[in-house]
Amino acid sequence: MAQTEIPACRFARRERGENNMKKSQKLMITSLLALVVVLLGVAPTLSWLFSTSQPVINTFSGGTIAIKLDEALVDADGKAIEGEGAQRVTANRYKYVAGAVLDKDPTATVLKGSEECYVFLCVENGLTEKFTMNYDTQSWRRVAEEEGKSVFIYNIKVDASESETDVVLPPVFTTVTVSEELTSEDIETLGERTICVTAYAVQTHSLTEKDAIALAVTQFLPDNTPADTPIIE
Template sequence: MKKTNKVLLLGLCAVLLVAASVLGTVAYLTSSDSVTNTFTVGSVAITLDEQDVDNSTEGADRDQANAYKLMPGHTYTKDPIVHVASTSEDCYLFVKVTNEIIDIEDENSVAAQMADKGWIAVDAVNGVYVYTTDRANPAVVSANANVPVFETFTIAGSVTNETLAEYENKTITVTAYAIQADGFQNKTASEIWNMAKFDTAGN
């Protein structure tokens, strides 16, 4: 009996060994795949310039600074334009204008020209304007856009020499700002401006 059991046990072990060998060589149908994401970084890029009227930059048509000799009744070319770079994402445009000769301008003032070109004052932010196309909501501006701010300024003909002398070395300073349009849909100009946290120190 013991011999028979031993033979059966050995036979069973042999069968298990064969089965294990067979199962070890079975190939299963499998598949795999992967996705690799490569990220680039978007950017918003603008420049601001104006016509070179005093030839302070030799050979240049556009400049970032001009000097003027003020005279009553005279109109001066000053045409700041915001240029959105070809690589820029869609953006909203703002300008801050510090006009130290506002009190001696004629009726075709810098502010009036800006309104005609779609720039409206941002609520509760002194001297800051947002670009619009409907005179109400911030406009989305795309790459390669050139957006004029104003074109000239004119000294009123009624200004006396004495008054004019008080404006020696006064300036009109225009600073442009841009923020990505994505993520700011349906926001007001003041909300966008405050969320952007622009550094306006010194302007």
């Protein structure tokens, strides 16, 4: 069988090639390692300039509006108690007779720290034409009414946001006068009646007076829309 001889030089060349490749690989690795070493050696020498400011903190808190409503405590004759024993209350009981003038001064107060607001009062009058109230029309303007309910707006915007004390508004009325023509039959027919006064305040920011009135009408006359309710200009 014939044999082919492979010259030894081929093996030598191959061996030299493999050795050269290994050397190249070693050189490549060494070069990479050397590069890494160089980079690692250089990095710590870099010095960055920087500065950090103090944080700016913005705090947002909701504005508030707080109001209260009270009146002077009255005695058995319906007269406001003065001096010792005088106090502000949220309810009174009255006995009425013909010609009597009863003290009643529903007073709204905007508490200090409250944002600027429109203030309203709703007077729900359960009495008849035999009783009249001396409304303060200079301070309070009637803006809506329906079936015994009258809605009033205070003529001035009230701002207590910077006030150190509560802002007390004028009473919407101060007396209830009983007709001198009231008879015993009227009293028997009338029985017990009530006057209910409620205060309401709404922000002025982003609201016109007309907008505020519409909100008050909705608040006090929930079964009607402002369009259905007569607005008194």
